[in-house]
Amino acid sequence: MAKKSLALLTALATCLTLAAAQWSPATATFYGGADGSDTMGGACGYGNLYDAGYGINNAALSPALFNDGASCGQCYLIMCDTSKSTWCKPGKSITVSATNLGGWCNPPRQHFDMSQPSWETIAIYRAGIVPVVYQRVKCWRSGGVRFTVAGFNYFLLVNIKNLAGSGSVGAAWIKGTNTGWMQMSRNWGANWQSLAGLAGQVLSFAVTTTGGQYIEFLNVAPAWWKFGQTFNTYQNFDY
Structure with a gap:
């Protein structure tokens, strides 16, 4: 029993280490207004993001993340970095889909220009820009391709x-x-x-x-x- 418990704790510690290693630092701003309507369209060519299956939880990626369009549609879990900013909402996170290219940051900086509703999930409006940590995650979609x-x-x-x-x-x-x-x-x-x-x-x-x-x-x-x-x-x- 002790061996099983030790093995379980070891596996858990390994998983936590791997999970921690997946997080990367970046910065985040927002665009598109309170209803996110101005985020429609974009450099991925999806047009109306509701019709395309992506909705309002979206973001424009900096060139370093956008990868000339190869990242279109990918999903990212984003949290405001409370260790670096008091403008964060502690314990909050949001998953966004990559739907656009943002020119806010030059390479090689990693930056997310998020829809305003998504950004306000993790940060206070007045901040304008906040440090974040992110990781790429599995996408969940309704319906087929x-x-x-x-x-x-x-x-x-x-x-x-x-x-x-x-x-x-x-x-x-x-x-x-x-x-x-x-x-x-x-x-x-x-x-x-x-x-x-x-x-x-x-x-x-x-x-x-x-x-x-x-x-x-x-x-x-x-x-x-x-x-x-x-x-x-x-x-x-x-x-």
């Missing part, structure tokens, strides 16, 4: 959003009724491009998250799809 198809003729620009798990896209493919799988390339933010002419074909997509999980989304868009349409799925990621 969503694909918005834009472009024209032989240029398809597909915005991939509402990813659970890792939250961000590592690689993407597209397939028409009459084609095999064709790898896409990142254009900007969460927008992936293909130079294939697929009008009039049923579209399928495949995605690998930055966490390494691969899912095929078959027959997502019917043959009569139009540019500008968004297509929902019933599949989502675990990691």
